[in-house]
Amino acid sequence: MTDSNDKPLSSSQRAVHELRQMILTGQLAAGTDHLESELAAHLGMSRTPVREAALLLESKGLLEMRPRKGVRILPVSPDDMREIYDVLTELESLAAQRAAEAGYGPKDLTLLTESLHRMEQALEKDDLEAWAEGDEMFHSELVRLGGNKRLQDIVSMMIDQVRRARSSTLFMRPKPLKSNEDHRVVLQAIRDGDADLARSRHHQHRQQAKDVIISLLEKHRLRQL
Amino acid sequence: MTDSNDKPLSSSQRAVHELRQMILTGQLAAGTDHLESELAAHLGMSRTPVREAALLLESKGLLEMRPRKGVRILPVSPDDMREIYDVLTELESLAAQRAAEAGYGPKDLTLLTESLHRMEQALEKDDLEAWAEGDEMFHSELVRLGGNKRLQDIVSMMIDQVRRARSSTLFMRPKPLKSNEDHRVVLQAIRDGDADLARSRHHQHRQQAKDVIISLLEKHRLRQL
DNA sequence: GCATTCATTTGCGTATACATTAAGGAATGC
DNA sequence: GCATTCCTTAATGTATACGCAAATGAATGC
DSSP: OBOTTSOBOOHHHHHHHHHHHHHHTTSSOTTOEEOHHHHHHHHTSOHHHHHHHHHHHHHTTSEEEETTTEEEEOOOOHHHHHHHHHHHHHHHHHHHHHHHHTTOOTTTTHHHHHHHHHHHHHHHTTOHHHHHHHHHHHHHHHHHHTTOHHHHHHHHHHHHHHHHHHHHHTTTSOOTHHHHHHHHHHHHHHHHTOHHHHHHHHHHHHHHHHHHHHHHHHHTTOOOO | OBOTTSOBOOHHHHHHHHHHHHHHTTSSOTTOEEOHHHHHHHHTSOHHHHHHHHHHHHHTTSEEEETTTEEEEOOOOHHHHHHHHHHHHHHHHHHHHHHHHTTOOTTTTHHHHHHHHHHHHHHHTTOHHHHHHHHHHHHHHHHHHTTOHHHHHHHHHHHHHHHHHHHHHTTTSOOTHHHHHHHHHHHHHHHHTOHHHHHHHHHHHHHHHHHHHHHHHHHTTOOOO
């Protein structure tokens, strides 16, 4: 395992990546406790790098460390989702505004355009998983285009926190036709340099996504994901 | 040193607090490097808790850890300030909106009212430091009233990042009469449940603060604070 | 004098040992 | 049977030791 400079990752960094993945996929299920020693054995390293990794993931809101009970994977409740989506919505909308103000040319918007294309193709094939990938690509690229690294990091952190809930509800939600339409409008607004439209349409989009996912969680009594 | 449950803080937690304080006050100056061993000696503990503390503070954007060069205290540039203020402005404005929507009674708003009173008294005495304390209290309480814990944590993180720059420029800026006026309007809007006004006035307030501080930094060639 | 090589030093990341203390279970008393 | 006390176990937080690799300085060759 290497990082972007082809240097092998330290054990601690590897532990971060693998624990994060296990949390996001639900392999380490919400609400479960795991001793440091157990995780260390599983990852094939000593407790020290595992502890470092867990401390970091704790600061990103994915788990909590409780002495003598171990590492608890934090569940996400509908109220948590409200909090997270509020933060996400504000920050992504600002990114959309900034992207529209930035005066990007067509080349700059290649990935954003491609992600939209992917989503459209996925919906034609009723492939919701491919659609979700395109959606993630769109949002991630949009935030990158907003040009604020701190904002990007915070959004990433929030996205991680809602990952399991989004995956769990992917097949329960209506076909995301409206999402694709919103994405198209946001992209066009960015092309046109229309910051107000980019911002408000994206805000509305995220707000609706929040309402949809929360009502699904409540309807299906999914209290701790 | 104890936490809120009167349990003694672990060495690692103490290291977090003390290093953070040293960074915020400039005792550990921006741009300087410090070996883990050096910090450990200074704090009177082994390297392990210092390393854990430094990793946490790195994730909060206050420092970076560079192998063999040690812990580098991250300077803050005018561009950093732009990023930070953008995030702050969006999130605090949302908090103001939510506070106004929440229907708080006069008792709930005691601390917010008191902080305003302190700022006004401080300005009558030309005591800018007391004013800054009141200002911090106002903003912190406003965000708490917004009721989103994640938002609160992010704002705290951003505030820490701009702390030195704000302290350094406190006596360079115009007398903050407009600030006090803005705070009054925001508080009244919250009392009245006027979410739009609370949000927009606060947004404008933070936007202006951003402009003021950045122009001060640039005017005085303060590139790395 | 400059470039290269080699040896030494040192800082980091990790593994391991240790001290502390919380938790659980067993024994005792009412 | 339940509450209390005592003892044992085990998990954590920390200190220390160790291996690795990067950095530095000295020696050598051209």
